[in-house]
Amino acid sequence: MQLQCNLLPQNDGRCGWYDTLPQPPAATPLRGKAEADWVVLGAGLAGLAAARRLAELQPRKRIALIDARRVGFGAAGRNSGFMIDLPHDLASHSYTGARETDLRQIRLNRGAIVYMRDIVQRCGIQCDWQEKGKLHGAVEPHGIRALTSFAKGLSALDEPYHELDRQAMKRITGTDFYSAGLRTPGAVLVQPAALCRGLGATLPANVQLYEDSPVRDITIGAPHTLITDQGQLKATKMILANNAYAAQFSQLGLKGRILPVYTYGSLTRPLTPHEQDALGGEESWGLIPSDPMGTTVRRLSNGRICIRNSFTYNPSVSASANRLQRVRTSHCRSFEKRFPMLPKVDMEYTWGGALCVSRNGGTPFGEIKPGVFSAVCQNGLGLTRGTITGKLIAEYALGVESELLNDMLQQPKPIANPPEPLLGLGVRSTLAWKEWQAGIEL
Ligand SMILES: Cc1cc2nc3c(=O)[nH]c(=O)nc-3n(C[C@H](O)[C@H](O)[C@H](O)COP(=O)(O)OP(=O)(O)OC[C@H]3O[C@@H](n4cnc5c(N)ncnc54)[C@H](O)[C@@H]3O)c2cc1C
Structure with a gap:
């Protein structure tokens, strides 16, 4: 063959x-x-x-x-460097039998973290390994509903989490963009x-x-x-x-x-000390959106901010220059919404990468x-x-x-x-519809 x-x-x-x-x-x-x-x-x-x-x-x-x-x-x-232990979509509270599926997924993800931690420590790999968990951020009512549903799933699994209101989110991220949030402790952040x-x-x-x-x-x-x-x-x-x-x-x-889907990241230049003061908040953190089509954000201890959003169906497994330009514009918009106190901070890098989904x-x-x-x-x-x-x-x-x-x-x-062209039409229209629904969470 x-x-x-x-x-x-x-x-x-x-x-x-x-x-x-x-x-x-x-x-x-x-x-x-x-x-x-x-x-x-x-x-x-x-x-x-x-x-x-x-x-x-x-x-x-x-x-x-x-x-x-x-x-x-x-x-x-x-990628955005989140080694995630919990599935995004917890179903334990909504139908019988889902609890075991969720637990299995968590055991697999945690098995990966244990294996990787051991290698990183034993081999002295310098990758900014941080066991500080992740934030989930919500902006609009539908984002808050998604957050509430995720919290219910965590409670059903006896998984720890910490709810955060707008002020608490601002204390961590420096921005008052997020109206609610949640912190889960198990994720690890790395420089991928x-x-x-x-x-x-x-x-x-x-x-x-x-x-x-x-x-x-x-x-x-x-x-x-x-x-x-x-x-x-x-x-x-x-x-x-x-x-x-x-x-x-x-x-x-x-x-x-299986099919190739692209998502995209951008990284700013390092913030100046003056810009870091204007932003406030903690020196480094990682946030995933409560709406899966929303924007992932990481603030890095080297002073840069990383943004990830947009999904596209790319059967050619490549991203065109035009596409990258459009994504960059979208990333800049998402950045400005969150960080109006940083008006002159540009994206130094923008890239795409292939996911594989079924x-x-x-x-x-x-x-x-x-x-x-x-x-x-x-x-x-x-x-x-x-x-x-x-x-x-x-x-x-x-x-x-x-x-x-x-x-x-x-x-x-x-x-x-x-079969194609139904597949392409279906995937592209679903992504466009979900992205539109994500609204301001993007
Ligand atoms: C912007 C972005 C953000 C993301 N954020 C996260 C995140 O925070 N957390 C997370 O868990 N995941 C995230 N992901 C997804 C994650 O990066 C992928 O799921 C992961 O890379 C898959 O790993 P892999 O080893 O299976 O495949 P890949 O990393 O895709 O590795 C496949 C390798 O095969 C090689 N290859 C392919 N064809 C050939 C060939 N013919 N000959 C030789 N080599 C070949 C490629 O060069 C590549 O190195 C993100 C992805 C992107 C793009």
Whole structure:
């Protein structure tokens, strides 16, 4: 079976998380002929975790981890840096049976945080790891209703949270934009590109990392063969960790079940001391919107502010310059609404990145062809979901059993999407409608 990778990772704008880091050491691309016991395709969060875990469990085996770009350049280094333990959509209070689904999800997310914390501490990864939880912010009545429903879900699960009124939100964020809020303690905030780069730099010795090596062609067989512009890699077994780019693989049953959706981030220049005084509030915090289509905001201890909003359906898995320009305008508007006391602060960076979602939140986790394992489709929560999916796929492939693996295996499989052009029409109109409904929360 032959798979062509016609959709390859593109530039998608300058990412502030990546570009504010020092230059990485030179990459090692795949050149000539190479062999390995395992190949992991894609060095995002899932691929980094899968390769590490395989190497931990099989220290004598050769593991190749291959990426089209540098580690941290893709979506794994482009996200807002929330390692989230709680699902956004808690259903425990609204229908029977949902409690176990929510708890399973939380156990998986927390399993990721525990695994990652240990690596970050043991390997001394400098990624601004902060165990300070996250804020949820609401502005309008519908946002407040969403917040109330989320709080009910937390109570039903006996999860701790702290309600915040407008004054308390202002004390933390410096702005009186939010009329209500809530703080949950379990989320971890990170600098995502620094985390990925640190993970890539501290892989076990039996992992060979190939960067700047777009795989153009894959032959599934015994062994599998991956072709790049300058090299060829043969491996007995393969883990797919290419997330949204796997949506092009119809022969593996992934096309038509998972889909690439883009979201976008912008980072301001550092605020001056005078601007920081004008803003007030705490030195660093992270806020997610109570309306899922609203705006995520982080204030960083280096004085910059990061904004994320807008979702678009991009089957080409790339973001055009025009799109990035439009998003930048939207980010500036969202920033001005929240921070009128910072009138001259511009966005220094704007970028996009690919999420991979399925209509029912399901995952194609497992062995999808003999010797081919899937760790794709994190449904937007890649920092935790990607990490735990990568770790557990390695354990699953090697027959290591655990409660967490059972939790993962109980996740539903992705259901089929309607065919194009219905799919595109449906996704685009739903996103536009929800964004319009988000109103001022955007
Ligand atoms: C702006 C933004 C904000 C976000 N905020 C958050 C957040 O706060 N918290 C959170 O949990 N998630 C967030 N996400 C989502 C998160 O980034 C993704 O879910 C996560 O990156 C998925 O990890 P992954 O390893 O599965 O896939 P990816 O990170 O997409 O990694 C896939 C890798 O495969 C490589 N690849 C693809 N095709 C090929 C090929 N042919 N050859 C070689 N390599 C290939 C790519 O280069 C890429 O590095 C956000 C995303 C964006 C864009």
